[in-house]
Amino acid sequence: MSSPKTIRRLEVVSPVPADINIANSVAPLHISEIAESLGLKPEHYDFYGKYKAKVLLSALDELEVSENGFYVVVGGITPTPLGEGKSTTTVGISQALGSFLDKKVVTCLRQPSQGPTFGIKGGAAGGGYSQVIPMDEFNLHLTGDIHAITAANNLLAAAIDTRIFHEASQSDKALFNRLCPANKEGKRSFADVMFRRLKKLGIPKTNPDDLTPEEVTRFARLDIDPDSITWRRVMDINDRFLRKITIGQGPEEKGMMRETGFDISVASEIMAVLALTTSLADMRERLGRMVIGNSKSGEPIMADDLGIGGALTVLMKDAIHPTLMQTLEGTPVLVHAGPFANIAHGNSSIVADNLALKLVGKGGFVVTEAGFGADIGTEKFMNIKCRYSGLTPQCAVIVATVRALKMHGGGPEVVAGKPLDHAYLNENVALVEAGCVNLARHISNTKMYGVKVVVAINKFATDSEAEMNAVRTAALASGAFDAVVCTHHAHGGKGAVDLGIAVQKACESNTQPLKFLYPLNVSIKEKIEAIAISYGAAGVEYSEQAEKQIEVYSKQGFSDLPICMAKTQYSFSHNPSQKGAPEGFVLPVRDVRASIGAGFIYPIVGSMSTMPGLPTRPCFFDIDVDFSTGKVLGLS
């Protein structure tokens, strides 16, 4: 049970004030109180200011004997561009369980990118009376993990171009002599990291002087094919002008120009590594085997070939510890990792979930959010994340709104920034009923993993009783364990008590093991096709480029990895305008890429933006500091 002294009762106001105003109206507890409520010893966490602490993975050593709590993943139906309140519901359930139902609970959330905070979207700490606080600290810098990722990602990028540059102007022997310089006594030695490359090359020697000239060449010359480089630079800013750039135009770079670009930092493979790693030693291995491109003869070139895996690990060694924060009602939150939900798997980290499950222990709850709709977020949570972690969820929540279901039933387009059509503001049960095909498919897909499905009907002020009943009826008919109306945005945990009870019952009644959608040891295409079928597709169509890449990765020995589909969240299909539950379409795979270090192959379906832009009037116009209180103004 939660330590009662951390519980905070909210005095809610109607209409619901702006998120930042609610967040600023509550004085957060010192984070040591939250840590104590979880039974954490002071040696197992490090403060970062008064309201954040990094929980050290060393805490796991002592907790190893404790039994895991229940594991709940929150997905959603196919959303409108306005979002259906998945983060808010994740926080709301947790507040209900911890603050009203007397359960030990930890919420596991992703760290948001800082870019959109200053662009269009605003923050990502939940909303209304279901938020993580302090909201500004959650949205800005946090404990520096994304900055560490940016640094590591770009150090690797600089190493790649500089290595090509130095290889271009040096003989094999000169290169080797620089890589393994003689010390004062004239003795050469390999750096530890070099033994990884030697091993890969099958050279079992330990003394540089013993290498044959042919081995010297193979060892020292990576011979990277510039056109094959997939590693891009990153920045945690919405900077569209960096999407495509030419580098190396300075006179000192001697004409070695190359087209490349920047992604937003959360799209870095290192973010996906952070989310999927299980320990510092495992992270070291994953960072070292990230593939940045190929040699001219087609061999994959890894970070460790560049001698940089250890340095990347050092840059990431603090980032591996999740950050403890709190909800508005004083329940604990672990914020960690924030991989993209298209080109990566869109979930918080394995280490955070692991830690949380041990901290809440038997009978406790860990509630974590999966990105995008359940077709992508929950699917990847199960087939990628749980496969790597070995953890088994008992319950999957699917967040549904009357608004989105009306859209799936044939309602007019919903566009961010434009007023909603009256169809969405007035009762229309028929539209809702028609749209429930979308919910139904998400329910049946999710049930296949062996979890109980609870539908959270996230109520808006304009929703009618009859509309919500229609959702509930459809959900139960589609095999949901339960479907519950919730009002945590307006009422905090109190508004999600029924939902919390349903989740608890679902967890307690589930005894099934986790079932995957596909085994790993089939071909890349068979795995892609299994996922496509779950979308409702009749088949898959591969571009020439996709065929080529599948062949390359299979030849390079990477075909046993799980698949991470990069697909729009706005439809089960590749076409965002196909609402409801489309069927019979052919899913076009435009390209296939790989995050070998993180551990997945990602087919590209449609076009993915990995670098957002700023609008004419970005959010930053409203953001400032109140010098009298030190508080941040204008965050949304």
Next chain:
Amino acid sequence: MSSPKTIRRLEVVSPVPADINIANSVAPLHISEIAESLGLKPEHYDFYGKYKAKVLLSALDELEVSENGFYVVVGGITPTPLGEGKSTTTVGISQALGSFLDKKVVTCLRQPSQGPTFGIKGGAAGGGYSQVIPMDEFNLHLTGDIHAITAANNLLAAAIDTRIFHEASQSDKALFNRLCPANKEGKRSFADVMFRRLKKLGIPKTNPDDLTPEEVTRFARLDIDPDSITWRRVMDINDRFLRKITIGQGPEEKGMMRETGFDISVASEIMAVLALTTSLADMRERLGRMVIGNSKSGEPIMADDLGIGGALTVLMKDAIHPTLMQTLEGTPVLVHAGPFANIAHGNSSIVADNLALKLVGKGGFVVTEAGFGADIGTEKFMNIKCRYSGLTPQCAVIVATVRALKMHGGGPEVVAGKPLDHAYLNENVALVEAGCVNLARHISNTKMYGVKVVVAINKFATDSEAEMNAVRTAALASGAFDAVVCTHHAHGGKGAVDLGIAVQKACESNTQPLKFLYPLNVSIKEKIEAIAISYGAAGVEYSEQAEKQIEVYSKQGFSDLPICMAKTQYSFSHNPSQKGAPEGFVLPVRDVRASIGAGFIYPIVGSMSTMPGLPTRPCFFDIDVDFSTGKVLGLS
């Protein structure tokens, strides 16, 4: 007096082990003990892990009544490329004063750039038995200040290009309507930040609807001249391939390509702002008035014209608090800001010095390092930093080595990475004596500010008694208050006790006010010439570009700012090969630029690299984590 419980006696080993091994051999105290030894109350600092804390500027409010301690700046003679141990001496003096002479002392150091840590140079925490610990935390991430600078710098860069992009495709009216959108009731309003631009334009209106069409155009259209943009992007990585790039080559950017480049983050004007600001409110003003380029009609465009000054302040609001760390002997260190010493002023921050002077109080000591040689570092410390802070130093230390003096006396070239010539390893008093002209000029230049000069003769194992005596004699003859041999690298504070006593006597005997080299209210050229004369120049030669820029800045009203010379540190002149004390040369000013927000004009003398590169075998090959202890290996 220092709290005796934080004092740590070192057991020194000979020969001196590698820096990281010394650093790792000492268990640091919990930073709360260091904070307590300074009399800091817990509400005035925030932990960042166990060994770092941010000291909140709010601490100053309570300390306002307390008297300042003595203020000591550590400069150096013109160095060899190997460095003469200025940081080490800064730490050494502090360890002597705090650990052996029972004084309250705070060392104020710059935060090092992370880039060189992985490149050639290694870390910057001092060396041998005079270091700041934990060394890995000092060199990597620290408390995220440089990451915050990178984020703020690049958000502004993205805002510039995006604004040009949106202005290109929209009519004045459409632009205005987007900048001041109507709310649900159809009412428009200005964001707070927009009143800054309105004021600048002389439009005293508060209701957007009241603007005339001509005012709408002037307000909404910044009309930035792309060729005038001086704001570059930054990254804290040695990435030479970003020195010159073309951005905007993506199809969505519609051909709006532009040549630009990245500097290393510590070269950002925001770093200089951080170092020169005096409060959060002052930082808000400085960030808002940073000039990024001109409009097509030649008006300076500032960050606040883009509406972004508040957001930049929010990104920097934690960075303004200095980070408390400790030396090997348990004396307190404030690490803050790390501006370049060429295109910026190369000192730690005003707020850190301010805080430190109050914390040590009357009779205590604040020891801070100035970048490069005293011709640049101490000059800028006095004429820029002390002018803005209003603080008065009592003593300036000049670090000299027999090695560097031999070079100035005509010894062979010293090249990093190559073995030293035998002239540097064997006694040669004549060479030393000849080189003392360099020391003499640094002494007389520094004395002009009204401070007492103490020469620290940083002893190497190969230096002879006679050589050191020669330095001492020359120093005293040139007007130094004292000249003292010190061995803090080999012996820690114990090796700098005599130096500490000399510094104490110098401080206690000084009663002079600070004198500046030039007043602010003369022309830019007169100020440049005053500095050039201090170098020994006979005159100054301006390129056409420099003439043009001086005219532009004078016309724009910026001629009252202090001057920050961007000159090589390897000679008094612009030519790094001119050692000793050159005279009669004409100083060529190639260009003149400005950091209006930070508050200085910087003439460019010679070529300045603002983005280092990586060598064939960067330091990162040696860097890794020891998984059994969690310690960082291979940092140097």
